Amino acid sequence: MLRPLNTLKLNNTVNKSTFAPLVVSTLFILLTSLLAHCARRFVQKSIKEPFVRLLLEEAIAAAELCGCCFELIIVADNFGVATYAIFLFALTIWWSLNWGDATACPYTHIEDVIEGRGDIRKALLKIWAELTGGLLVFRYVQMYWTLEISETHKNKAYEDCTADLQVPVLYGAIVEGIATCMCRLASRSLSDINPKFATAIDSFIGTSLVVAAFDYSGGYFNPVLATSLKAGCEGHTLMEHAVVYWLGACAGSILSVYLYKLPVIQKYVRGTTEVNGDSIWADKED
Structure with missing residues:
Protein backbone atom coordinates (compact mmCIF):
# COMPACT_ATOMS: atom_id res chain seq x y z
CA MET A 1 0.00 0.00 0.00
CA LEU A 2 1.31 3.44 -0.90
CA ARG A 3 1.75 5.90 1.95
CA PRO A 4 0.50 9.48 1.68
CA LEU A 5 3.06 11.91 0.29
CA ASN A 6 3.00 14.10 3.42
CA THR A 7 3.97 11.08 5.56
CA LEU A 8 6.97 10.39 3.34
CA LYS A 9 8.07 14.01 3.64
CA LEU A 10 7.69 13.90 7.41
CA ASN A 11 9.78 10.75 7.73
CA ASN A 12 12.45 12.22 5.46
CA THR A 13 12.65 15.34 7.64
CA VAL A 14 12.93 13.28 10.81
CA ASN A 15 15.69 11.12 9.37
CA LYS A 16 17.69 14.14 8.26
CA SER A 17 17.34 15.90 11.60
CA THR A 18 18.42 12.71 13.40
CA PHE A 19 21.34 11.96 11.10
CA ALA A 20 22.76 15.50 10.77
CA PRO A 21 24.29 15.72 14.29
CA LEU A 22 26.17 12.46 13.71
CA VAL A 23 27.56 13.90 10.47
CA VAL A 24 28.70 17.02 12.37
CA SER A 25 30.46 14.88 15.00
CA THR A 26 32.07 12.76 12.29
CA LEU A 27 33.36 15.83 10.46
CA PHE A 28 34.80 17.24 13.68
CA ILE A 29 36.65 14.00 14.38
CA LEU A 30 37.97 13.91 10.80
CA LEU A 31 39.07 17.55 11.06
CA THR A 32 40.85 16.88 14.35
CA SER A 33 42.65 13.87 12.90
CA LEU A 34 43.63 15.81 9.77
CA LEU A 35 45.02 18.75 11.78
CA ALA A 36 47.00 16.35 13.98
CA HIS A 37 48.30 14.53 10.91
CA CYS A 38 49.51 17.82 9.37
CA ALA A 39 51.09 18.93 12.65
CA ARG A 40 52.86 15.57 12.96
CA ARG A 41 54.26 15.81 9.43
CA PHE A 42 55.44 19.36 10.06
CA VAL A 43 57.26 18.31 13.22
CA GLN A 44 58.86 15.33 11.50
CA LYS A 45 60.22 17.52 8.72
CA SER A 46 61.29 20.54 10.77
CA ILE A 47 62.62 19.11 14.06
CA LYS A 48 65.95 17.32 13.72
CA GLU A 49 66.67 16.34 17.34
CA PRO A 50 65.00 12.91 17.80
CA PHE A 51 63.92 13.23 21.43
CA VAL A 52 62.49 16.74 21.04
CA ARG A 53 60.64 15.51 17.96
CA LEU A 54 59.24 12.57 19.94
CA LEU A 55 58.07 14.88 22.75
CA LEU A 56 56.16 17.01 20.24
CA GLU A 57 54.73 13.90 18.61
CA GLU A 58 53.54 12.70 22.03
CA ALA A 59 51.84 16.05 22.65
CA ILE A 60 50.17 15.95 19.23
CA ALA A 61 49.03 12.35 19.68
CA ALA A 62 47.58 13.13 23.11
CA ALA A 63 45.78 16.20 21.75
CA GLU A 64 44.35 14.14 18.87
CA LEU A 65 43.28 11.34 21.20
CA CYS A 66 41.59 13.63 23.72
CA GLY A 67 40.09 15.94 21.10
CA CYS A 68 38.43 13.03 19.29
CA CYS A 69 37.27 11.45 22.55
CA PHE A 70 35.60 14.67 23.69
CA GLU A 71 33.42 14.35 20.61
CA LEU A 72 32.97 10.62 21.19
CA ILE A 73 31.26 11.54 24.47
CA ILE A 74 28.71 13.44 22.37
CA VAL A 75 28.33 10.42 20.10
CA ALA A 76 27.83 8.01 23.02
CA ASP A 77 25.32 10.28 24.78
CA ASN A 78 23.19 10.81 21.68
CA PHE A 79 23.66 7.76 19.48
CA GLY A 80 24.43 4.97 21.93
CA VAL A 81 27.41 2.89 22.99
CA ALA A 82 27.31 0.74 19.84
CA THR A 83 27.89 3.77 17.58
CA TYR A 84 30.57 4.98 19.97
CA ALA A 85 32.29 1.59 19.75
CA ILE A 86 32.34 1.67 15.94
CA PHE A 87 33.96 5.10 15.96
CA LEU A 88 36.48 4.07 18.62
CA PHE A 89 37.39 0.88 16.76
CA ALA A 90 38.12 2.80 13.54
CA LEU A 91 40.01 5.56 15.34
CA THR A 92 42.19 3.10 17.24
CA ILE A 93 43.30 1.53 13.97
CA TRP A 94 44.03 4.99 12.53
CA TRP A 95 46.09 5.97 15.57
CA SER A 96 48.05 2.72 15.49
CA LEU A 97 48.98 3.30 11.85
CA ASN A 98 49.87 6.99 12.16
CA TRP A 99 51.39 7.75 15.54
CA GLY A 100 54.71 6.03 14.96
CA ASP A 101 56.68 5.82 18.23
CA ALA A 102 54.23 8.06 20.12
CA THR A 103 51.75 6.37 22.45
CA ALA A 104 49.89 9.24 24.21
CA CYS A 105 49.80 6.95 27.23
CA PRO A 106 51.95 7.39 30.38
CA TYR A 107 52.20 3.79 31.53
CA THR A 108 53.91 2.66 28.31
CA HIS A 109 56.90 4.78 29.37
CA ILE A 110 56.80 3.28 32.86
CA GLU A 111 56.93 -0.16 31.24
CA ASP A 112 59.99 0.93 29.25
CA VAL A 113 61.74 1.99 32.46
CA ILE A 114 60.92 -1.31 34.18
CA GLU A 115 62.20 -3.31 31.21
CA GLY A 116 65.35 -1.22 30.82
CA ARG A 117 64.42 0.41 27.51
CA GLY A 118 64.19 3.95 28.89
CA ASP A 119 65.16 6.16 31.80
CA ILE A 120 62.98 7.94 34.35
CA ARG A 121 63.85 11.47 33.23
CA LYS A 122 62.80 10.85 29.64
CA ALA A 123 59.68 8.99 30.79
CA LEU A 124 58.61 11.95 32.92
CA LEU A 125 59.21 14.38 30.07
CA LYS A 126 57.08 12.25 27.74
CA ILE A 127 54.28 12.15 30.31
CA TRP A 128 54.53 15.92 30.74
CA ALA A 129 54.27 16.40 26.95
CA GLU A 130 51.20 14.13 26.81
CA LEU A 131 49.48 15.95 29.66
CA THR A 132 50.20 19.29 28.01
CA GLY A 133 48.66 18.19 24.71
CA GLY A 134 45.71 16.50 26.38
CA LEU A 135 44.83 19.47 28.60
CA LEU A 136 45.33 22.22 26.02
CA VAL A 137 43.15 20.59 23.37
CA PHE A 138 39.95 21.34 25.30
CA ARG A 139 40.17 25.00 24.24
CA TYR A 140 40.03 23.85 20.63
CA VAL A 141 37.07 21.56 21.37
CA GLN A 142 35.33 24.30 23.35
CA MET A 143 35.69 26.74 20.45
CA TYR A 144 34.02 24.23 18.13
CA TRP A 145 31.23 23.44 20.56
CA THR A 146 30.55 27.16 21.04
CA LEU A 147 29.47 27.35 17.39
CA GLU A 148 26.60 24.96 18.26
CA ILE A 149 26.45 23.68 14.70
CA SER A 150 24.19 20.84 15.84
CA GLU A 151 21.69 20.39 18.64
CA THR A 152 23.98 17.89 20.33
CA HIS A 153 26.52 20.69 20.96
CA LYS A 154 23.98 23.07 22.49
CA ASN A 155 25.24 24.43 25.86
CA LYS A 156 28.10 21.89 25.86
CA ALA A 157 30.99 24.36 25.65
CA TYR A 158 30.56 25.65 29.20
CA GLU A 159 28.53 22.85 30.74
Whole structure:
Protein backbone atom coordinates (compact mmCIF):
# COMPACT_ATOMS: atom_id res chain seq x y z
CA MET A 1 0.00 0.00 0.00
CA LEU A 2 1.31 3.44 -0.90
CA ARG A 3 1.75 5.90 1.95
CA PRO A 4 0.50 9.48 1.68
CA LEU A 5 3.06 11.91 0.29
CA ASN A 6 3.00 14.10 3.42
CA THR A 7 3.97 11.08 5.56
CA LEU A 8 6.97 10.39 3.34
CA LYS A 9 8.07 14.01 3.64
CA LEU A 10 7.69 13.90 7.41
CA ASN A 11 9.78 10.75 7.73
CA ASN A 12 12.45 12.22 5.46
CA THR A 13 12.65 15.34 7.64
CA VAL A 14 12.93 13.28 10.81
CA ASN A 15 15.69 11.12 9.37
CA LYS A 16 17.69 14.14 8.26
CA SER A 17 17.34 15.90 11.60
CA THR A 18 18.42 12.71 13.40
CA PHE A 19 21.34 11.96 11.10
CA ALA A 20 22.76 15.50 10.77
CA PRO A 21 24.29 15.72 14.29
CA LEU A 22 26.17 12.46 13.71
CA VAL A 23 27.56 13.90 10.47
CA VAL A 24 28.70 17.02 12.37
CA SER A 25 30.46 14.88 15.00
CA THR A 26 32.07 12.76 12.29
CA LEU A 27 33.36 15.83 10.46
CA PHE A 28 34.80 17.24 13.68
CA ILE A 29 36.65 14.00 14.38
CA LEU A 30 37.97 13.91 10.80
CA LEU A 31 39.07 17.55 11.06
CA THR A 32 40.85 16.88 14.35
CA SER A 33 42.65 13.87 12.90
CA LEU A 34 43.63 15.81 9.77
CA LEU A 35 45.02 18.75 11.78
CA ALA A 36 47.00 16.35 13.98
CA HIS A 37 48.30 14.53 10.91
CA CYS A 38 49.51 17.82 9.37
CA ALA A 39 51.09 18.93 12.65
CA ARG A 40 52.86 15.57 12.96
CA ARG A 41 54.26 15.81 9.43
CA PHE A 42 55.44 19.36 10.06
CA VAL A 43 57.26 18.31 13.22
CA GLN A 44 58.86 15.33 11.50
CA LYS A 45 60.22 17.52 8.72
CA SER A 46 61.29 20.54 10.77
CA ILE A 47 62.62 19.11 14.06
CA LYS A 48 65.95 17.32 13.72
CA GLU A 49 66.67 16.34 17.34
CA PRO A 50 65.00 12.91 17.80
CA PHE A 51 63.92 13.23 21.43
CA VAL A 52 62.49 16.74 21.04
CA ARG A 53 60.64 15.51 17.96
CA LEU A 54 59.24 12.57 19.94
CA LEU A 55 58.07 14.88 22.75
CA LEU A 56 56.16 17.01 20.24
CA GLU A 57 54.73 13.90 18.61
CA GLU A 58 53.54 12.70 22.03
CA ALA A 59 51.84 16.05 22.65
CA ILE A 60 50.17 15.95 19.23
CA ALA A 61 49.03 12.35 19.68
CA ALA A 62 47.58 13.13 23.11
CA ALA A 63 45.78 16.20 21.75
CA GLU A 64 44.35 14.14 18.87
CA LEU A 65 43.28 11.34 21.20
CA CYS A 66 41.59 13.63 23.72
CA GLY A 67 40.09 15.94 21.10
CA CYS A 68 38.43 13.03 19.29
CA CYS A 69 37.27 11.45 22.55
CA PHE A 70 35.60 14.67 23.69
CA GLU A 71 33.42 14.35 20.61
CA LEU A 72 32.97 10.62 21.19
CA ILE A 73 31.26 11.54 24.47
CA ILE A 74 28.71 13.44 22.37
CA VAL A 75 28.33 10.42 20.10
CA ALA A 76 27.83 8.01 23.02
CA ASP A 77 25.32 10.28 24.78
CA ASN A 78 23.19 10.81 21.68
CA PHE A 79 23.66 7.76 19.48
CA GLY A 80 24.43 4.97 21.93
CA VAL A 81 27.41 2.89 22.99
CA ALA A 82 27.31 0.74 19.84
CA THR A 83 27.89 3.77 17.58
CA TYR A 84 30.57 4.98 19.97
CA ALA A 85 32.29 1.59 19.75
CA ILE A 86 32.34 1.67 15.94
CA PHE A 87 33.96 5.10 15.96
CA LEU A 88 36.48 4.07 18.62
CA PHE A 89 37.39 0.88 16.76
CA ALA A 90 38.12 2.80 13.54
CA LEU A 91 40.01 5.56 15.34
CA THR A 92 42.19 3.10 17.24
CA ILE A 93 43.30 1.53 13.97
CA TRP A 94 44.03 4.99 12.53
CA TRP A 95 46.09 5.97 15.57
CA SER A 96 48.05 2.72 15.49
CA LEU A 97 48.98 3.30 11.85
CA ASN A 98 49.87 6.99 12.16
CA TRP A 99 51.39 7.75 15.54
CA GLY A 100 54.71 6.03 14.96
CA ASP A 101 56.68 5.82 18.23
CA ALA A 102 54.23 8.06 20.12
CA THR A 103 51.75 6.37 22.45
CA ALA A 104 49.89 9.24 24.21
CA CYS A 105 49.80 6.95 27.23
CA PRO A 106 51.95 7.39 30.38
CA TYR A 107 52.20 3.79 31.53
CA THR A 108 53.91 2.66 28.31
CA HIS A 109 56.90 4.78 29.37
CA ILE A 110 56.80 3.28 32.86
CA GLU A 111 56.93 -0.16 31.24
CA ASP A 112 59.99 0.93 29.25
CA VAL A 113 61.74 1.99 32.46
CA ILE A 114 60.92 -1.31 34.18
CA GLU A 115 62.20 -3.31 31.21
CA GLY A 116 65.35 -1.22 30.82
CA ARG A 117 64.42 0.41 27.51
CA GLY A 118 64.19 3.95 28.89
CA ASP A 119 65.16 6.16 31.80
CA ILE A 120 62.98 7.94 34.35
CA ARG A 121 63.85 11.47 33.23
CA LYS A 122 62.80 10.85 29.64
CA ALA A 123 59.68 8.99 30.79
CA LEU A 124 58.61 11.95 32.92
CA LEU A 125 59.21 14.38 30.07
CA LYS A 126 57.08 12.25 27.74
CA ILE A 127 54.28 12.15 30.31
CA TRP A 128 54.53 15.92 30.74
CA ALA A 129 54.27 16.40 26.95
CA GLU A 130 51.20 14.13 26.81
CA LEU A 131 49.48 15.95 29.66
CA THR A 132 50.20 19.29 28.01
CA GLY A 133 48.66 18.19 24.71
CA GLY A 134 45.71 16.50 26.38
CA LEU A 135 44.83 19.47 28.60
CA LEU A 136 45.33 22.22 26.02
CA VAL A 137 43.15 20.59 23.37
CA PHE A 138 39.95 21.34 25.30
CA ARG A 139 40.17 25.00 24.24
CA TYR A 140 40.03 23.85 20.63
CA VAL A 141 37.07 21.56 21.37
CA GLN A 142 35.33 24.30 23.35
CA MET A 143 35.69 26.74 20.45
CA TYR A 144 34.02 24.23 18.13
CA TRP A 145 31.23 23.44 20.56
CA THR A 146 30.55 27.16 21.04
CA LEU A 147 29.47 27.35 17.39
CA GLU A 148 26.60 24.96 18.26
CA ILE A 149 26.45 23.68 14.70
CA SER A 150 24.19 20.84 15.84
CA GLU A 151 21.69 20.39 18.64
CA THR A 152 23.98 17.89 20.33
CA HIS A 153 26.52 20.69 20.96
CA LYS A 154 23.98 23.07 22.49
CA ASN A 155 25.24 24.43 25.86
CA LYS A 156 28.10 21.89 25.86
CA ALA A 157 30.99 24.36 25.65
CA TYR A 158 30.56 25.65 29.20
CA GLU A 159 28.53 22.85 30.74
CA ASP A 160 29.64 21.42 34.10
CA CYS A 161 30.97 17.92 33.54
CA THR A 162 30.11 14.87 35.62
CA ALA A 163 32.32 11.91 36.45
CA ASP A 164 31.82 8.55 34.72
CA LEU A 165 32.70 6.57 37.84
CA GLN A 166 29.56 4.63 38.77
CA VAL A 167 31.08 2.33 41.41
CA PRO A 168 33.10 2.87 44.61
CA VAL A 169 36.61 4.19 44.09
CA LEU A 170 38.35 0.91 44.93
CA TYR A 171 36.14 -1.03 42.51
CA GLY A 172 36.75 1.59 39.83
CA ALA A 173 40.52 1.28 40.27
CA ILE A 174 40.25 -2.51 40.03
CA VAL A 175 38.17 -2.27 36.84
CA GLU A 176 40.65 0.14 35.23
CA GLY A 177 43.59 -1.96 36.44
CA ILE A 178 42.33 -5.34 35.26
CA ALA A 179 41.13 -4.02 31.90
CA THR A 180 44.42 -2.16 31.33
CA CYS A 181 46.36 -5.31 32.20
CA MET A 182 44.30 -7.34 29.72
CA CYS A 183 44.78 -4.70 27.01
CA ARG A 184 48.53 -4.66 27.51
CA LEU A 185 48.81 -8.46 27.58
CA ALA A 186 46.84 -8.64 24.33
CA SER A 187 49.00 -5.95 22.70
CA ARG A 188 52.24 -7.64 23.75
CA SER A 189 51.04 -11.03 22.53
CA LEU A 190 49.92 -9.66 19.18
CA SER A 191 53.21 -7.81 18.78
CA ASP A 192 55.17 -11.04 19.29
CA ILE A 193 52.84 -13.36 17.38
CA ASN A 194 52.31 -10.81 14.58
CA PRO A 195 49.22 -12.34 13.00
CA LYS A 196 47.47 -10.96 9.97
CA PHE A 197 45.25 -7.98 10.90
CA ALA A 198 47.04 -7.62 14.25
CA THR A 199 46.13 -3.92 14.44
CA ALA A 200 42.44 -4.62 13.87
CA ILE A 201 42.45 -7.46 16.41
CA ASP A 202 44.15 -5.26 19.00
CA SER A 203 41.65 -2.49 18.31
CA PHE A 204 38.72 -4.90 18.66
CA ILE A 205 39.99 -6.22 22.00
CA GLY A 206 40.59 -2.72 23.35
CA THR A 207 37.22 -1.44 22.17
CA SER A 208 35.43 -4.46 23.64
CA LEU A 209 37.05 -3.88 27.03
CA VAL A 210 36.15 -0.17 26.92
CA VAL A 211 32.52 -1.03 26.22
CA ALA A 212 32.53 -3.66 29.00
CA ALA A 213 33.80 -1.09 31.53
CA PHE A 214 31.69 1.78 30.18
CA ASP A 215 29.01 1.64 32.88
CA TYR A 216 31.48 1.14 35.74
CA SER A 217 34.52 3.41 35.41
CA GLY A 218 33.94 4.83 31.95
CA GLY A 219 36.62 2.57 30.47
CA TYR A 220 39.49 5.01 29.90
CA PHE A 221 42.56 2.78 30.46
CA ASN A 222 44.72 5.85 29.87
CA PRO A 223 45.53 8.36 32.64
CA VAL A 224 46.08 11.30 30.26
CA LEU A 225 42.78 10.68 28.48
CA ALA A 226 40.89 10.39 31.76
CA THR A 227 42.53 13.54 33.14
CA SER A 228 41.81 15.58 30.03
CA LEU A 229 38.16 14.54 29.88
CA LYS A 230 37.15 14.08 33.51
CA ALA A 231 39.60 15.55 36.07
CA GLY A 232 37.75 17.98 38.32
CA CYS A 233 34.32 16.84 37.20
CA GLU A 234 31.48 16.52 39.69
CA GLY A 235 31.22 13.05 41.21
CA HIS A 236 34.69 12.43 42.58
CA THR A 237 37.59 14.35 44.09
CA LEU A 238 40.93 14.81 42.36
CA MET A 239 42.44 12.27 44.74
CA GLU A 240 39.75 9.71 43.89
CA HIS A 241 40.29 10.44 40.20
CA ALA A 242 44.02 9.83 40.61
CA VAL A 243 43.46 6.55 42.44
CA VAL A 244 41.10 5.17 39.79
CA TYR A 245 42.60 6.46 36.55
CA TRP A 246 46.28 6.85 37.39
CA LEU A 247 47.05 4.34 40.12
CA GLY A 248 44.59 1.74 38.82
CA ALA A 249 45.67 1.91 35.18
CA CYS A 250 49.41 2.12 35.92
CA ALA A 251 49.20 -0.78 38.37
CA GLY A 252 47.46 -2.89 35.72
CA SER A 253 50.12 -1.97 33.16
CA ILE A 254 53.00 -2.83 35.51
CA LEU A 255 51.31 -6.11 36.42
CA SER A 256 51.09 -7.01 32.73
CA VAL A 257 54.88 -6.68 32.40
CA TYR A 258 55.46 -9.42 34.98
CA LEU A 259 52.51 -11.59 33.98
CA TYR A 260 53.71 -11.66 30.38
CA LYS A 261 57.01 -13.17 31.51
CA LEU A 262 55.30 -16.13 33.17
CA PRO A 263 56.23 -19.47 31.56
CA VAL A 264 52.61 -20.39 30.87
CA ILE A 265 52.05 -17.23 28.81
CA GLN A 266 55.41 -17.45 27.07
CA LYS A 267 54.73 -21.08 26.21
CA TYR A 268 51.39 -20.08 24.68
CA VAL A 269 52.93 -17.24 22.67
CA ARG A 270 55.79 -19.37 21.37
CA GLY A 271 53.44 -22.27 20.67
CA THR A 272 51.03 -20.05 18.76
CA THR A 273 53.79 -18.50 16.71
CA GLU A 274 55.17 -21.81 15.59
CA VAL A 275 53.80 -25.34 15.68
CA ASN A 276 56.23 -28.14 14.79
CA GLY A 277 58.38 -25.67 12.90
CA ASP A 278 55.51 -24.47 10.68
CA SER A 279 53.95 -21.06 10.96
CA ILE A 280 50.16 -21.15 11.46
CA TRP A 281 49.58 -17.52 10.41
CA ALA A 282 48.68 -16.66 6.86
CA ASP A 283 51.17 -13.81 6.55
CA LYS A 284 54.16 -15.87 7.65
CA GLU A 285 56.31 -17.77 5.22
CA ASP A 286 57.08 -21.41 6.05
